Amino acid sequence: MRALGGNLLLRVSILQVSILQVSVLRASGSAANRCFCQVTGTLDDCACDVETINAFNNNLLFPKLQKLLESDYFRFFKANLNKPCPFWADNSHCGLRDCAVKPCSPNEVPEGIQSHSHNKYSAEANEQLYDCEKAELLGAVNVSLSEKTREALQSWKNYDDEAERFCVTDDVDSPDSQYVDLLLNPERYTGYKGPQAWQIWNSIYEENCFKPYTIQRPLNPSAFYTHQGKEARAFYSWLEGQCVEKRAFYRLISGLHASINIHLSARYLMDDTWYQRKWGHNTSEFRQRFDSEVTGGEGPKRLRNLYFLYLIELRALAKATPFFQRPSFQLYTGRPEQDRKHKELLLEILQLAKSFPLHFDETSLFAGDEKEAAKLKGDIRLAFRNISRIMDCVGCFKCRLWGKLQSQGLGTALKVLFSERQIVDLPKSSIRRPTFQLSRQEIVSLLNAFGRISTSIRELQNFRSLLADVR
Template sequence: MSVPAKLIYFAIIFLVFYIYYSCGYFHSQQYDDDKKCFCELKGSINDCSCTVDTVDYFNNVKIFPRLKSLLLKDFFRFYKVNLKNECPFWHDDSKCVMRFCRVKSCSEADIPPGIKGAASIENPAFKYTAPGNSEESDCRKDFDEKLGYLNTSISEAAHEEFRKWADHDEAEDDFCISDDQQHEAEYVDLLLNPERYTGYKGKSAHKIWSSIYLENCFDSNTQINKKLTYVPNEMKFSCLEQRAFYRLISGLHTSINIHLCSKYLLSQNNDFLNPNGVWGPNINEFQKRFSPETTNKQGAYYLKNLYFLYLVELRALAKASPYLKTEEYFTGNAEEDHEVKLAVSDILSLVEKFPSHFNENKLFSSGIESMKLKSEFKEKFRNISRIMDCVGCDKCKLWGKLQTQGLGTALKILYSDKFNTIIGPHSSEKYSKDNVTPHLTRTEIVSLFNAFGRLSNSIFELENFRKILR
């Protein structure tokens, strides 16, 4: 072969090699596998008129930075919860003894007086106290003296009965069990106790999720694989409501897994050089929880369920926006309270303008059968809130209860007749406190915003994992 022919031959070989290399044919199989769980995370989010890319941009650019700043404020950082409830389903003898599982308590002096309910003229709740009604009592006294005495007093026992009736009526709308009024409930500073991997694992941790999935089934068409990821049988559900239930739980599970992978405990419990622990992203743990090989090719489905849950809670915020904009977010610090009110209003205005909201009217809209499904739906979520009392790690229990209550609050907003009547399913009408009001407690509002903040953080962290895998 002549020299020019050899040069042409080698040039052709080089060109073919270059083309194959550029197209990725010589990349490692591991690299291709790493990309699989993301390459399918595109396009529309099932049961919603929205795409993954739309949510990514909206959340990462507009919502996440604002939420991150808002949740640092005193009104949202103190959450009242009972971490001492006994597990109602089995004897819990698997308490996590690692120091990272413990919840750091805050002193009474750290809690803003307005959050604790201290009576003052500035406190919006003051008008409902006895001192707040003293002027009216004097007027009534003068009136009674003129027209004859009329005993309008109500005994303490009667007041207690009225309170029980009101609580019962309110609980009818609740999708989860709140324990903030229980005797052992206490305030926890969420900033002192961030959600991250504590080392809590093993049979106790596995039992929680297996109970959540298997004991709240609509039927027996489910299984749990070896990695404790939920695998429905070919995703065949008899109705949209059942599919939505499983997608919400799967989305919550996915979000928590992403938090644990992005804030993974990189130092051991006996690492005395780092007594406070070292946390950071663990890409191997992320791959184990979401790659096609370890999830029976369900990894992308789990990630899309996170987006589904995000859209459900986003819609709840939009629906309750007229109500939430009227709240005072009172802590006793006038300057910060004003800043919080403005920040909440800013976020809610953005949420209202989101172009492709989840349509809650698709669920529970077919008469008597839907009412039965709604009741079953509600009872299953309440059952999940009970299971959270069985978590052996106190810090995990704290965030599990908060995120469960946040989701329950979102469902209450979407499917409570009070919110439907006052605000309307897709209404932009202004909410007035002179109307018969829907009602959210401070704890529900705190859990709603913090739970949505956790979902927002998960979607933001997904982009970070994308960058690492690239």
């Protein structure tokens, strides 16, 4: 009964703030109206509306999430930024100073994080698990395995783990990988642009968005960010006739693209002199990407796709809650008191995510013919893995870092969404090995990627205010 009352209060609170936001939007100037004219009401393929998401994110979830992401467990991300591009020869790394990434020295990373293995959470937890397993096996038959058999079993397990992943996470095992402090290397405008940057998005869209084979030339939705025309109308006309899974795939990529462009517009280099460098909101840059007139009516659609992406990743957090609630799970950094407090904050955020009243219904995906659904799911998984590999072709190291993190986070969210049975069947004790696992790399990318989307939603409120008086 208490939970029901809490949900009712949450709905009332969200509704009140939503009404206020709609009133502000209606009263705003023409520039704001052009960017946000269609960013209201119910989202396609969802029961949720934009106003509910704004109120929930900006007033309830965003402040708590930002605090969590500043903690040691989530601020250090391991990445190999020197991996060669697997698709084309490209040695044209960005020479701009804002493209550089400063990796951590060994003494800057908490010892507990450095001691993490791929699938376990601390040496201490490993030892406790070993003691439990050993006690259970005393007096039993000889179950020892040869080294060759152990290697084969590990190989099978790795294959099974990879089969469930929607992204490539091999950076964590690479000897060339280094830890990066995300707080010291924020995502912002770097000056990386032009043909090399567009080649990345062109590859993501053209090679992975299920283009219609009946059309002679490629449909390039990434071009919508710079011009308008028949190509845009042809692509969206084709997209509207596709199944919900293909529409969802495109909208996720478009939402990620929109989110990144919001970050670059919100943290733009506004002043660069010998005595200061000032970062701030660039409304002209924002309008170039999202103004309805400049983009031929496509800008607001991109923003709506951002909200769709938000719902997908929010739903994944809610469904992953049982995994993080297990007593055996800990945010291990080697600082017990801080680790305990941060796990409590994480669980508070996950419970808040679960309380959201209008979640995306993932059961609408892959709900048709079983064989066809399995093939489509496999195609989408391969496409997402391909996108995570394309990130190794980004010439700007800072853009590469955040591109890898956000594509891995989205891939992890999809892994969670399609692992419901394994999550529900998670063992209550630490003796039996769970069939569903998330590595630290996946956990950090999942929460930070959602943090980027949450920040984008929050920044839209800032841009609404800044554009309100622009005519």
